[in-house]
Amino acid sequence: MSVELRANWVALQTIVRKEVRRFTRIWPQTLLPPAITMVLYFVIFGNLIGRQIGDMGGFSYMEYIVPGLIMMSVITNSYGNVVSSFFGAKFQRSVEELLVSPTSPHVILVGFVLGGVLRGLAVAAIVTTLSLFFTDLRVHHAGVTVMVILLAATIFALCGFINAVYARNFDDISIIPTFVLTPLTYLGGVFYSISMLSPFWQTVSLGNPILHMVNAFRYGILGVSDIHIGTALGLMLLAAAVLYTACYQLLSRGIGMRQ
Amino acid sequence: MTPALTIRQLTKTYGNGFQALKGIDLDVAEGDFFALLGPNGAGKSTTIGILSTLVNKTGGRVEVFGHDLDRDPSGLKRCLGVVPQEFNFNQFEKAFDILVAQAGYYGIPARIAGERAEHYLTELGLWDKRDVPSRMLSGGMKRRLMIARALIHQPRLLILDEPTAGVDIELRRSMWTFLTELNRQGITIILTTHYLEEAEQLCRNIGIIDHGRIVENTSMRELLMKLHVETFLFDLRSPLAAAPTLTGYPAQLVDPLTLEVQVEKSQGLNELFAQLAAQGVEVLSLRNKTNRLEELFVSLVEKNLAGGQ
Numbered sequence: 001m002s003v004e005l006r007a008n009w010v011a012l013q014t015i016v017r018k019e020v021r022r023f024t025r026i027w028p029q030t031l032l033p034p035a036i037t038m039v040l041y042f043v044i045f046g047n048l049i050g051r052q053i054g055d056m057g058g059f060s061y062m063e064y065i066v067p068g069l070i071m072m073s074v075i076t077n078s079y080g081n082v083v084s085s086f087f088g089a090k091f092q093r094s095v096e097e098l099l100v101s102p103t104s105p106h107v108i109l110v111g112f113v114l115g116g117v118l119r120g121l122a123v124a125a126i127v128t129t130l131s132l133f134f135t136d137l138r139v140h141h142a143g144v145t146v147m148v149i150l151l152a153a154t155i156f157a158l159c160g161f162i163n164a165v166y167a168r169n170f171d172d173i174s175i176i177p178t179f180v181l182t183p184l185t186y187l188g189g190v191f192y193s194i195s196m197l198s199p200f201w202q203t204v205s206l207g208n209p210i211l212h213m214v215n216a217f218r219y220g221i222l223g224v225s226d227i228h229i230g231t232a233l234g235l236m237l238l239a240a241a242v243l244y245t246a247c248y249q250l251l252s253r254g255i256g257m258r259q
Numbered sequence: 260m261t262p263a264l265t266i267r268q269l270t271k272t273y274g275n276g277f278q279a280l281k282g283i284d285l286d287v288a289e290g291d292f293f294a295l296l297g298p299n300g301a302g303k304s305t306t307i308g309i310l311s312t313l314v315n316k317t318g319g320r321v322e323v324f325g326h327d328l329d330r331d332p333s334g335l336k337r338c339l340g341v342v343p344q345e346f347n348f349n350q351f352e353k354a355f356d357i358l359v360a361q362a363g364y365y366g367i368p369a370r371i372a373g374e375r376a377e378h379y380l381t382e383l384g385l386w387d388k389r390d391v392p393s394r395m396l397s398g399g400m401k402r403r404l405m406i407a408r409a410l411i412h413q414p415r416l417l418i419l420d421e422p423t424a425g426v427d428i429e430l431r432r433s434m435w436t437f438l439t440e441l442n443r444q445g446i447t448i449i450l451t452t453h454y455l456e457e458a459e460q461l462c463r464n465i466g467i468i469d470h471g472r473i474v475e476n477t478s479m480r481e482l483l484m485k486l487h488v489e490t491f492l493f494d495l496r497s498p499l500a501a502a503p504t505l506t507g508y509p510a511q512l513v514d515p516l517t518l519e520v521q522v523e524k525s526q527g528l529n530e531l532f533a534q535l536a537a538q539g540v541e542v543l544s545l546r547n548k549t550n551r552l553e554e555l556f557v558s559l560v561e562k563n564l565a566g567g568q
Contacts, residue, residue, distance in 0.1 A: 004333070007366020014363025093347035097357075097408070100311045100341055101364035102333040259273065259314045 011103040012111050019115025023081055023122075030081070030119060031126060034073045038127045041069050042134045045191065057193055057224040062135045067218040068190030071152060073127045075185060075210065076177065078120030078153040082112050082160030083173045090164065095257060105252040109161065109244070116157030117150065124149060137221065144229065145220030151236040152213045156181075158243035165247075165256045184210045189218075194226045209239065261325045263289045263416045263447035264310075269319035271305050271471075279305040281471040282319065287464070289324075289415075292442045293449045294458035294479070297468035303451045304344060306468070307420050311341040323416055337365065340414035342405045344421050350394035354385055354404050357393060358411050365412035372411070379407035383437065399430045406434075410441075417441065418449045423457060435461055459483075490548035491528075493518040496541040503538045505531065519548060 023030040042062065050061030057064055089095040098108055131137060139145055159176075167173045188210030194202050205211050206227070216232040219225035225232075250256070264287040271280040280302045287293045297303050308314030310321060312332060320327065326334035348357050355376055362372030380386045383403040388396060393404060402422055409417060419438070423431040431454075439461060442448050452458055458465060458479075465482055467475040475482065498515030508531050510520045518540070522531060535542060 003366075010366045010368055011364050014360055018360055089349070092349055093345065094349040096311075096313055096343070096347045097361055098364055099313060100336060100339075101361070101412075102336040102366075103364045104333075254315065258312070259308065 007102065008104055008107045011101070012107045012114075015098075015103075015108065015111025016114045016118070019081070019085060019112065020118055022085060023115070023119045030077070031122060034077060034123045035126050035130060038069055038073060039130055041065070042131060046134055057222070059222055059224070060135070063137075063222065064193075064218075065191055066131045066135060066137060067221040068188075068214045070124050070127050070131070071149070071210075071214050071217045072185050072190055073123045074120040074149055074153050075156045075213070076181065077123040078116040079156040079160040079163075079177065079181060081119040082116040082157045083163045083167070083177075085115060086112055086161055086164035087167045087170075087173050090167075090257065091170075099254070099257060105248060109247050109251055112161060113154060113157040113247075116160060117153040120153035120157070121149070139221055140223035141220045143220075144233075145217065147233065148213060148216045148220055148236070151233070151240055152217070154240050155209075155213075155236060155243060158240065158247050161247050162243070162250065165250045167256075184208050187211075189214050189226060209235070212236065260289055262322075263287045263291065263324060264449070265320075265322040266306070267320040269306065269309065269321060270317045271302075271309065271314065272317045279471055280309075280317075280319075283468065283471070283473045285466055285473060285476065287416075287447060287449060289447055290442070290445060291447055291464055292439075292462045293447075294462035294465040295449055295451045295468060296455070296458060296465060297451075301468045302471045303468055304420060307341065307343075307418055307451070310339065310418060311343075312336065337412065338415045340409035340412065340417045342402075342409045342417070342419040342422050344424070346401050346405065348393050348401075348404070348408065351392055353390050354380065354393055354396065354407075355389035357404065358408055361408045362411045367412060375411055375413075376407070379410050383407050384433075399426045402426060403434070406437075414446070416447045416449070420451050421453060422450070423452065423454060431457070488521050488523050491520050491522060491545050492548050493520065493535075493545045494543045496543050499540070503535065503540055505534050508534070 046062035046065055050065070053061045055061070055064075086095070089098075128137065163173060163176050187205065188208050189205070194205045194211065197205060212227055212232040212235055215225040215227045216229055216236070219229050264285065266283055266285040268282045268284065269280050270278070270282050272278045283302070283306065285295075285306075295303055295306070305314055309316045309328075310323070312328070312335075316328070320329075321335075322328070323335045324338045326332075326338060328335055352360075355373075358376035358379065359369060359372045362375060363369065367375070376389075377386065380389055383406060385396075385400060385403055385407065388400060393401065396404060402425075406419070406422065409419075422438075423434055426434065435457065438448060438450075450458065450462060462479055464478050465475065466473055492513065495516050495518060499512060499518070500515070502510045502512045502518060504510075505520065507526060508520050508522060510518060513519050520531065522528065532542070
């Protein structure tokens with residue numbers, strides 16, 4: 001391993017360790033709330049209301065919504081981790097510690113994204129464990145499940161990074177999650193199949209990227225989906241590549257960080 | 260010997276059209292202790308910002324130990340440690356963790372980083388505060404923490420942007436001792452400060468920047484030789500009603516017990532004391548009215564301002 005490569009490897013480990021330490025240190029703000037929220041979803045929507053709804057897609061309503069709820073946790077937490085951590089670093093100017101160092105922009109970006117992905121996965125593990133108290137969960141296609149969850153976490157970690165780069169104050173880091181992410185998640189087929197919608201709204205729903213992620217993940221767990229899995233995976237790979245390139249450009253040009 | 264720093268025709272125009280640097284040239288030799296002085300808004304922090312890559316230059320060339328900012332920014336950054344004016348570390352992190360993380364960004368493994376962090380925290384009197392969140396440290400401790408952080412990757416060139424601002428005299432003097440020792444060990448140091456006494460005490464060479472231009476770049480000794488007149492204050496044993504007439508020495512009373520006298524370098528003080536003794540004026544002590552460098556600095560900046568207008 002060359003000196004430069006080894007140095008960047010140490011830098012990457014440093015960033016990731018720091019990110020993981022950050023979200024585990026403040027676990028009552030990062031890991032506990034999604035656990036409580038999801039338990040409430042399982043009890044109210046899955047158990048109480050779900051019994052009135054009956055089956056959906058050949059599964060009990062509880063079984064049907066669990067994959068979507070896990071995906072919802074992954075999306076919000078991977079996004080939230082990067083946006084708050086990177087904006088916090090910008091706000092306190094501690095991001096300058098990284099910018100003055102020889103750490104490559106790729107390493108900085110991958111480090112922050114991995115932090116977001118790891119928090120997303122940690123929350124996914126917690127939510128999945130809790131869901132087992134309410135339903136049996138059998139994985140239909142492990143490869144698709146893992147790939148989708150990793151891609152979704154990466155995509156939203158990258159989105160969080162872009163939000164953090166352009167954010168000028170704390171309001172700016174809550175606008176996108178509140179007004180964009182939450183509506184798209186709720187309309188992304190977490191709680192229903194789009195086959196319940198009119199053809200017009202079915203077509204409109206296909207424009208929602210979260211629908212593709214939720215359904216691809218549901219396919220991995222249950223084996224049912226409203227959309228074509230190949231298309232969903234292709235779109236997710238494309239989105240990850242485009243977002244990564246955009247984030248790298250922002251970071252290497254120092255947008256919002258260098259004068 | 261490769262110069263520690265070479266700057267050629269460096270320009271910076273900010274987005275709002277403000278031209279902060281108008282083509283500065285600067286050379287700092289390896290091992291030097293260099294003062295970069297200038298009034299507020301002169302371009303000192305912009306220059307340091309460009310060196311540390313936090314400010315994008317508009318034009319010109321910068322090299323640190325032969326590493327070009329455009330072609331080899333990574334090599335340049337490895338040679339350079341910067342202590343900024345403003346605190347820029349995570350306020351929630353502990354002092355020790357801040358240093359170890361900073362070392363990690365330079366590719367220094369955790370074990371070595373830990374040893375170095377202990378060394379610099381001890382050297383700067385912060386070891387007993389290693390587990391304290393940085394926000395709990397006093398202003399002086401935070402400044403020392405930033406110095407330790409800038410040294411953790413053992414740079415060859417250390418730039419300090421007003422490191423003693425807001426620091427009490429005792430601590431300032433201990434920082435001077437620390438910096439002098441670093442320089443003695445071979446680290447090139449560039450210092451910006453508003454305490455001109457500090458520059459005079461520590462630095463061998465000096466650059467004065469004003470309105471984005473270098474108006475003076477010379478050795479401290481040569482610069483101080485340009486000072487022709489010094490003003491002294493004499494503390495008197497007995498009060499005077501009027502200033503004594505001193506041939507060749509313009510004098511005035513500041514108060515009945517303090518006499519202000521201007522002395523040209525060529526004149527010396529013996530003749531002055533002889534005249535005072537002859538008139539029965541008894542002197543208890545004397546001191547410079549202002550720092551010598553300060554007088555020069557003001558005159559150079561005023562000259563530049565007049566030239567600009």
